Amino acid sequence: xxxxxxxxxxxxxxxxxxxxxxxxxxxxxxxxxxxxxxxxxxxxxxxxxxxxxxxxxxxxxxxxxxxxxxxxxxxxxxxxxxxxxxxxxxxxxxxxxxxxxxxxxxxxxxxxxxxxxxxxxxxxxxxxxxxxxxxxxxxxxxxxxxxxxxxxxxxxxxxxxxxxxxxxxxxxxxxxxxxxxxxxxxxxxxxxxxxx
Amino acid sequence: xxxxxxxxxxxxxxxxxxxxxxxxxxxxxxxxxxxxxxxxxxxxxxxxxxxxxxxxxxxxxxxxxxxxxxxxxxxxxxxxxxxxxxxxxxxxxxxxxxxxxxxxxxxxxxxxxxxxxxxxxxxxxxxxxxxxxxxxxxxxxxxxxxxxxxxxxxxxxxxxxxxxxxxxxxxxxxxxxxxxxxxxxxxxxxxxxxxxxxxxxxxxxxxxxxxxxxxxxxxxxxxxxxxxxxxxxxxxxxxxxxxxxxxxxxxxxxxxxxxxxxxxxxxxxxxxxxxxxxxxxxxxxxxxxxxxxxxxxxxxxxxxxxxxxxxxxxxxxxxxxxxxxxxxxxxxxxxxxxxxxxxxxxxxxxxxxxxxxxxxxxxxxxxxxxxxxxxxxxxxxxxxxx
Numbered sequence: 001x002x003x004x005x006x007x008x009x010x011x012x013x014x015x016x017x018x019x020x021x022x023x024x025x026x027x028x029x030x031x032x033x034x035x036x037x038x039x040x041x042x043x044x045x046x047x048x049x050x051x052x053x054x055x056x057x058x059x060x061x062x063x064x065x066x067x068x069x070x071x072x073x074x075x076x077x078x079x080x081x082x083x084x085x086x087x088x089x090x091x092x093x094x095x096x097x098x099x100x101x102x103x104x105x106x107x108x109x110x111x112x113x114x115x116x117x118x119x120x121x122x123x124x125x126x127x128x129x130x131x132x133x134x135x136x137x138x139x140x141x142x143x144x145x146x147x148x149x150x151x152x153x154x155x156x157x158x159x160x161x162x163x164x165x166x167x168x169x170x171x172x173x174x175x176x177x178x179x180x181x182x183x184x185x186x187x188x189x190x191x192x193x194x195x196x
Numbered sequence: 197x198x199x200x201x202x203x204x205x206x207x208x209x210x211x212x213x214x215x216x217x218x219x220x221x222x223x224x225x226x227x228x229x230x231x232x233x234x235x236x237x238x239x240x241x242x243x244x245x246x247x248x249x250x251x252x253x254x255x256x257x258x259x260x261x262x263x264x265x266x267x268x269x270x271x272x273x274x275x276x277x278x279x280x281x282x283x284x285x286x287x288x289x290x291x292x293x294x295x296x297x298x299x300x301x302x303x304x305x306x307x308x309x310x311x312x313x314x315x316x317x318x319x320x321x322x323x324x325x326x327x328x329x330x331x332x333x334x335x336x337x338x339x340x341x342x343x344x345x346x347x348x349x350x351x352x353x354x355x356x357x358x359x360x361x362x363x364x365x366x367x368x369x370x371x372x373x374x375x376x377x378x379x380x381x382x383x384x385x386x387x388x389x390x391x392x393x394x395x396x397x398x399x400x401x402x403x404x405x406x407x408x409x410x411x412x413x414x415x416x417x418x419x420x421x422x423x424x425x426x427x428x429x430x431x432x433x434x435x436x437x438x439x440x441x442x443x444x445x446x447x448x449x450x451x452x453x454x455x456x457x458x459x460x461x462x463x464x465x466x467x468x469x470x471x472x473x474x475x476x477x478x479x480x481x482x483x484x485x486x487x488x489x490x491x492x493x494x495x496x497x498x499x500x501x502x503x504x505x506x507x508x509x510x511x512x513x514x515x516x517x518x519x520x521x522x523x524x525x526x527x528x529x530x531x532x533x534x535x536x537x538x539x540x541x542x543x544x545x546x547x548x549x550x551x552x553x554x555x556x557x558x559x560x561x562x563x564x565x566x567x568x569x570x571x572x573x574x575x576x577x578x579x580x581x582x
Contacts, residue, residue: 017539041536047562054543054569057576061532061544071533 003083004173005031008107011165011193012038016078019043019103021065021095022085026053033058054115066090069098077102083109084189087143093155100161100196109191112168114148114184133171133188156194165193197264197272205272206238206263206281206287213303216336221299226323229312233337234259234303235295238279239287241343246578248343249285250334250370251294252351252358255426255484256476258302261294263286271347275352277559284567289575290347297330297335299483307479308409320406320479325487327354331361335403338369348372348574352525352556354484357491360531364493371506372574376515377556379527380501380534381492386522389429390485393422397478406479419478420469427468432519432552440464446454496532511541511571511577515563517555518548543570 005028008010012018014036020029023042026049032038038128043063044050053060054107063071066089080103082095087110089095099106112118121129136143147155149168149192168179178186197208213234218226241248251261254273262279264272279285279292296304299322307322338346349370351359356378363373382390397403402419404411428436440461447457479556497504511537516528525546535542547563549555555563 039539041542047566050545051566051569054566054573057573059541059543061536061542062546073528073537076537093279 002027003109005035007109007167007169007191008081008083009035011105011107012036012079014038017076019077019080020073021080021082021099022088023053023058023060024049024084026056026058026060028081028083029053029058030056033128034127040188057127066096066107069102072102074101075104078104079107083191084111086110087146089145092145092147093159096155096161096194097159098192105164105193105195107191107193108152109189110147110152112149112184112187112190113146114150115188116185119185149187149190152190152192156192160196162195163192164195167191197267197269204282205276206280208267209236209238209260209265209273210565211236211259211265211303212336214340216333216340220333220336222323222329224324228298228305228323231305231333232303232309233292233295233298233305233333235337236260236263236273237294238262238292239290241291241341245343246345246347247290247575248341248346249290249292249574250346250349250362251279251285251292252330252334252337252349252355253294253297253300254351254353254355255488256423256472256481257296257355258300259294259296259304260302262292265499271428274557277557278564278567284564284571285350286568286571286575290571293333293337293341293343295486298333299325299330299480299487301477301480306477307406307483308477309352312557317409318479319409320482322479325483327357327361327487327491328365330358330487331365334358334362335366335369340361344369346370347578348374350374350376351378353378353553354378354488356489357493359492361492363510363512364504367507367509370510371577372513372570373382373510374513374515374570375531376521377517377520377528377553378514378531379523380531381495382489383527387489389425389522390489393425394485396421396425397482403478404465406482414473415469415478416473419473419476420466420480422478422481423467423476424465424474427465430553432521432550434519434550435552436461438550463471466575469573501531502537505535505538505540508535508538508540512543514542514544515556515567516544516546517551517553517563518546519550520553520555522553 018040019037020042023044029040029042041059045064080099086092118129118193168183169189211234215232217230220231237263260273261275262273281288282331296302307318311318349359349362356375359373400415402413403415443460445458445460445463494501494504514528516525530542544567
């Protein structure tokens with residue numbers, strides 16, 4: 001599932017330096033370079049996605065996020081993005097700390113496990129939710145650390161991470177009034193702009 | 197040429213020798229009064245002269261990168277898995293040039309050539325070479341062929357160092373730099389292996405301080421030993437184990453040493469060493485390994501590779517292989533890091549392989565796929581220019 005570029009583009013300075021962690025097939029970076037002329041690199045580990053990114057013409061570096069970002073200097077990027085990858089890393093809090101070290105600002109987007117459908121699924125069926133957005137079974141999923149909007153904000157609070165902006169969107173990537181009023185219940189995807 | 201050499205082969209090719217008349221000043225300050233380069237080409241140069249790919253060879257390489265020299269040829273050129281119609285370096289799209297470097301022994305001016313000043317073979321007196329000398333002679337070959345800008349310069353191992361040097365010396369003359377299983381400089385361990393190899397050659401009684409040709413002999417044992425050491429370092433422990441194990445070729449453990457026990461790996465290394473010692477020149481091997489040892493991309497930029505790469509204008513593509521311990525993925529990652537810090541366009545992949553350093557020459561599905569994807573991008577960038 002591709003992440004819509006329009007959800008993050010307004011938060012990124014045209015012409016700036018961007019690092020995209022877990023960049024998938026590179027579509028987001030390609031669109032950002034085409035639309036606002038950013039200079040970017042994507043980090044990815046999946047061979048299929050790496051080849052797809054090469055085809056898209058973006059700068060793709062094969063690198064395992066779980067091994068850290070120690071090869072990047074402090075503040076060496078204007079923006080570090082991570083969309084739909086937070087839940088797949090071994091230690092999300094360490095990756096977020098590293099992002100905040102390397103980037104002047106960071107954008108994190110993740111599926112909200114607190115969404116009512118997840119709660120309903122777990123409540124009524126007593127099984128881990130499977131949906132279009134979370135299509136894996138519990139034993140073969142790359143997603144090992146699902147969290148909710150509340151969990152994420154608590155983590156930010158504990159680590160003195162400043163929340164600059166937040167957005168919650170529904171299945172159609174639209175921000176409806178319900179998700180604005182009660183994001184932890186109605187937001188399917190949560191998107192945060194954060195800094196140290 | 198095997199009769200089943202398929203439509204993915206460039207087929208029969210003939211090397212071309214060009215003699216450059218003018219003096220060629222080497223980095224060491226010595227001058228070659230004219231020099232020869234031997235090269236091969238595959239595919240067609242387009243009318244805009246924008247689809248040319250230069251292939252830089254590794255340590256013991258030469259100009260014969262793809263195809264066959266005759267119908268009796270059993271083996272194709274050294275990079276044949278990756279050059280040909282429909283292969284990653286697709287000769288339906290690209291005009292490919294591969295050459296034998298100066299100092300080699302496959303026809304380009306080297307230690308076996310006649311020194312015009314003395315009328316005798318150069319032998320040990322052949323001047324010391326640097327990677328930049330090769331790059332400069334390759335630039336002269338580009339001029340000869342009317343290629344102002346290479347669509348890509350591709351090299352593995354020592355060839356990758358040449359491609360890197362190109363990006364700094366002639367930044368406006370290449371659009372893409374493809375660096376495979378290479379590094380910005382050798383490690384001390386690498387230099388140590390090269391020194392062992394050179395010592396093996398020089399300790400051969402037939403070496404005669406490098407003037408063996410005048411003595412009508414060859415330091416075959418020394419060269420074979422040098423190659424055996426090199427060969428071990430180009431393979432991984434795993435591939436040696438899976439290919440040869442501890443199988444015996446002759447003798448038995450029961451009879452022990454009295455019977456002359458030989459492991460399969462011993463027999464293999466001896467064969468590799470002997471065949472190499474008949475085909476390669478000892479002085480060339482020494483000169484080439486010295487150039488390899490000396491190469492340091494950033495030395496004249498205050499040892500700062502980021503500052504060095506700031507001069508480059510091309511896009512980069514780097515590939516490493518997981519079990520390559522001679523040019524490990526870490527060496528490629530250092531380069532990638534410097535390129536990113538210099539804000540250059542760089543893509544990097546690490547290919548899973550059991551084959552050690554030699555993996556860069558051999559078939560590998562993922563390597564073929566990403567290499568083809570990148571070369572496709574090179575091809576697109578040519579079309580955009582039109």
